[in-house]
Amino acid sequence: MINHTPIADTYQRRFTYLRLSVTDRCNFRCNYCLPDGYCADSQEDYLSLEEIKKVVEAFALNGTRKVRITGGEPTLRKDLVEIIHLCKSTPGIESVALTSNGYKITRLLPRLVEAGLDQLNLSADSLRAENFKLITGHDKLQEVLHGLTLATELGVKRVKLNVVLMREHNLEELSAFVHFVKNKPITLRFIELMQTGDNREFYQAQHVGGSEIQEQLEKTGWSQVLREPHAGPAVEYTHTNYQGNVGLIMPYSKNFCQSCNRLRISARGNLHLCLFAEDHHKLRPHLLNESSRELAKRIKTLLGYKGEAHDLHQGNSGSTKHLAMLGG
Template sequence: MTQYHQLTDSYQRQFTYLRLSVTDQCNFRCNYCLPDGYCSDTAEPYLQLDEIQKIVGAFAINGTKKIRITGGEPTLRKDIAEIIHLCKSTPGIDTVALTSNGYKITQLLPRLVEAGLDQLNLSADSLQAENFHLITGHNKLQEVLNGIEQAVALGIKKVKLNAVLMREFNHHELQSFIAYVRERPISLRFIELMETGDNKDFFQQQHFSGAEIQQHLETNGWLQVLREPHAGPAVEYTHPDYSGNIGLIMPYSKHFCASCNRLRISSHGNMHLCLFAEEHHKLRPYLQSESSDQLAARLRDLLTVKKESHDLHQGNSGSTRHLAMLGG
């Protein structure tokens, strides 16, 4: 009989949220992540459905309630609907979310909702078509915005639009972004640009502090709301005159790591205790030989070496070369 546990680290943080990468491929060329496009550095195959099932089952035994499927770009997987269904049908998993660049989301979304998708995050780093193309390398802004409207119409519980603000490219659109949620019941997430191994110079030139956005919101009547259980790291704000909320993900803020509740599995089956950790732990060798209970015990043991905080303030992004490696 399976005995259920709780993933808790040495700092008494509980982990109920798994970010599961199913591919590191991406078809966008965002200037802060993959400006030269995707290039594989391994011939190792991506996690297959049976391997994903074993991993998800082990995390569920350990009290994981929410799984976010990420990439690269996860919709490049032809079996993405099957992956969503597998996660949603795993006992103990309450919520399945997807983060996508929205390249062809309107074609896929009805099938993904049918498979069990609960939440959707799309990305638009500009609300101006020309600027969107400049940042991403694609003329897909309208597809992304149509995807947001479609997701709301289909009744997806939580719909979010992510934007990375950069000093020279799009921070001048701050007011336009805020206006976008006036009549839309979605959450707009401003994600602070993070330094990775491949973007150090770009980061120095373009970093725009989330604290500046936070000050702007609070000066203009936005009020902070309580963080929901199993939610991500965003500080969320609401305003009586707006249908939607605004969230801020600020990895350089003082206490960012104190509320950490998420772990990451790469598309090749490596467990990352932190997005910016130097080391990772290979799970693939155990996926065929161990039961879900044995793998769950292994996960609990690995968590004992998780550090209290990342070292981004010291300019150390660990082994993360670019955000597509683990989907952020």
């Protein structure tokens, strides 16, 4: 029997959203995340399809309604289509989303949609090909843009483009980014650069406060829209003259953690109660020995250890060395 009342923590926050990492590998070298490229820090295998099935079933029993597949770069998994289908066919799961850098998205997207993909987030930290390559290490801007168009043509319900704002690398493109959604039915989301274990100096030089962008949007006629059920942390805006929307993810904003509704599983089966927590909880030893219902009870108990808020304001990013570890 599916639990229609989502599990809650000690602060009465209810959790309906699972971010499931299926690999920590990434083929990009983004200057704010993996400037030196991917380097494995574990020889342990990633979760198998059988293990993923058990995890998703357990979360569904606990009231999870949305699963987002993240990485690293999830399209590096050869069984990604099977993963999407598995998630969408799990009783209780209403929506399956994917976050990708878009490297080969146009080749995979038709099969992903057929498997049940509902939402797609791609990334482009510049709309200029040369600058995109400088930031990511790859000349793939046109592939990402084609992926956005194809996703809308294939009927993906929500299509988003993520942009990490950096003062010296793309802030001057702010107007171009906003104009990008004037005639496109997508949401462009500006994400505040977050400090992690290995980017302190970069963060200090490049961080742009989301409140700066929020103020500009509101001065130019953008109005805030209601947050959808099971949505992520973005504050989203609409404008009568634009077909698309603009969102802001502002982890340094006041009360950011009050609306938290998501939990995270790493590619090797660790439960992370917060992206920036010091500790995590190993679920993998229990995946084959416990039933989905027993695992669901274990997750519910562990949720009692979730803290009230992260410590990013104090410069503490917990055990998160870089965002590829958990996909944000």
